Amino acid sequence: AHHDVLTGLPNRLLFRERMDEALASRRAGEQNLALLFLDLDHFKNVNDTLGHPVGDALLREVARRLRACVREGDLVARLGGDEFAVLQAPSRQPEHAATLAQRLVEVVCAPYELSGYRAQVGVSIGISLAGMQGRDQEEGTGHGYAGTADQLLKNADMALYRAKADGRRTWRFFERSMEAELQERLALEADLREALPLNQLEVWYQPIFGLAANRLTGFEALLRWRHPTRGMVSPGIFIEIMEEIGLIEAVGRWVLEQATREANTWPAPLKVAVNLSPLQFRAPDVASSVLEVLKASGLAPQRLELEITESALLQADGGVADILAAFRNTGIRTSLDDFGTRYSSLSYLRSFPFDKIKIDQSFVREMATRHDCLAIVNSVAHLANQLGMATTAEGVETAAQLAAVREAGCTEAQGYYFGQPETAKELRRWFEEPSRAAPFLKIA
Numbered sequence: 491a492h493h494d495v496l497t498g499l500p501n502r503l504l505f506r507e508r509m510d511e512a513l514a515s516r517r518a519g520e521q522n523l524a525l526l527f528l529d530l531d532h533f534k535n536v537n538d539t540l541g542h543p544v545g546d547a548l549l550r551e552v553a554r555r556l557r558a559c560v561r562e563g564d565l566v567a568r569l570g571g572d573e574f575a576v577l578q579a580p581s582r583q584p585e586h587a588a589t590l591a592q593r594l595v596e597v598v599c600a601p602y603e604l605s606g607y608r609a610q611v612g613v614s615i616g617i618s619l620a621g622m623q624g625r626d627q628e629e630g631t632g633h634g635y636a637g638t639a640d641q642l643l644k645n646a647d648m649a650l651y652r653a654k655a656d657g658r659r660t661w662r663f664f665e666r667s668m669e670a671e672l673q674e675r676l677a678l679e680a681d682l683r684e685a686l687p688l689n690q691l692e693v694w695y696q697p698i699f700g701l702a703a704n705r706l707t708g709f710e711a712l713l714r715w716r717h718p719t720r721g722m723v724s725p726g727i728f729i730e731i732m733e734e735i736g737l738i739e740a741v742g743r744w745v746l747e748q749a750t751r752e753a754n755t756w757p758a759p760l761k762v763a764v765n766l767s768p769l770q771f772r773a774p775d776v777a778s779s780v781l782e783v784l785k786a787s788g789l790a791p792q793r794l795e796l797e798i799t800e801s802a803l804l805q806a807d808g809g810v811a812d813i814l815a816a817f818r819n820t821g822i823r824t825s826l827d828d829f830g831t832r833y834s835s836l837s838y839l840r841s842f843p844f845d846k847i848k849i850d851q852s853f854v855r856e857m858a859t860r861h862d863c864l865a866i867v868n869s870v871a872h873l874a875n876q877l878g879m880a881t882t883a884e885g886v887e888t889a890a891q892l893a894a895v896r897e898a899g900c901t902e903a904q905g906y907y908f909g910q911p912e913t914a915k916e917l918r919r920w921f922e923e924p925s926r927a928a929p930f931l932k933i934a
Contacts, residue, residue, distance in 0.1 A: 505567035524587035527646035531612030616650030708761035750787035791821030851885020
């Protein structure tokens with residue numbers, strides 16, 4: 491078989507044959523071939539939340555949109571799963587491939603109406619070129635023109651990695667420097683798969699300070715990776731990789747287990763705030779799963795706060811309000827994290843029963859120097875108060891920032907001013923030996 495059953499597009503086998511033919515028939519030195527390697531961003535979430543029939547319908551629609559975008563002579567194929575490819579007809583200008591890639595990003599990222607569901611996915615694209623030997627050196631582009639189908643595919647795959655690393659929903663040309671980067675990325679993935687079994691992951695805790703009573707109210711649980719040779723690996727590096735390789739649900743549950751067990755040893759009523767990843771939040775059994783962990787830990791539901799980011803809501807289906815209500819009915823509090831960093835925030839506050847808003851540190855940090863940031867923090871705090879919600883100002887690092895968020899009416903604050911994240915062991919020492927308590931415990 492040479493065609494994909496679901497979409498009717500050429501499959502990987504036929505695409506490879508056409509690539510070989512195109513490379514063999516191309517007149518040496520005259521024109522380039524461009525391979526565009528497409529991967530849908532977070533397509534698994536569609537299958538997990540809306541079901542495989544809707545996922546299949548989305549793939550068929552993606553195939554239709556791709557065919558509608560290309561020129562006569564271009565070849566579109568489905569390589570498998572959520573991977574597609576376009577072999578662009580020979581062109582003298584690499585810019586033609588860039589123009590097509592940008593058009594494909596815009597078209598694929600547009601919303602989908604499927605069997606009564608509204609879905610949205612992104613797409614990342616890697617571009618590799620096959621051209622005459624030495625072309626990249628002459629142009630000074632470093633594109634690394636390939637001479638074989640295998641190299642063309644490999645180069646496009648490396649460029650795709652770069653597109654994903656640069657934020658997704660974008661495209662990148664292959665460059666020679668990407669080869670070393672890909673090897674490092676693959677090594678990091680392999681190490682990350684072993685991190686939990688080898689006990690390299692840790693949960694650290696950052697204090698949350700109540701502004702009305704001037705006292706500690708709890709801690710936020712933060713995931714850390716202590717690698718034996720890499721040292722402490724930044725969460726900004728490994729969290730997204732965990733999501734991509736399917737580890738985030740298992741690790742997220744582990745963090746929840748660790749944090750609730752640890753919090754149960756703290757003086758009441760100190761709470762623990764735990765982030766739920768978008769994938770965890772969209773799981774059909776998210777409420778029952780959290781309650782199961784909570785019951786096993788012995789922690790009172792009122793002492794658990796679940797932080798949910800705006801990105802999780804953007805990717806979720808219509809059951810958000812029911813999930814939040816289920817948490818609230820058991821006593822678990824929920825907060826909308828990183829508020830203001832997306833674009834649908836006000837509709838969330840109207841539609842969903844959150845207990846708290848966490849104001850993103852990017853606004854708090856600039857309150858003293860930018861009037862717009864000061865106005866935003868003041869407005870959000872006032873709005874939350876009118877809606878009966880608490881507010882936590884993130885990223886408070888100075889006395890001036892603390893004074894500003896107090897003046898704005900925020901109910902809580904966290905940041906380095908009160909203390910950096912600490913290990914569970916160090917936290918226990920604070921509670922057991924008050925004389926060793928961190929400075930934030932003494933703030934009056």
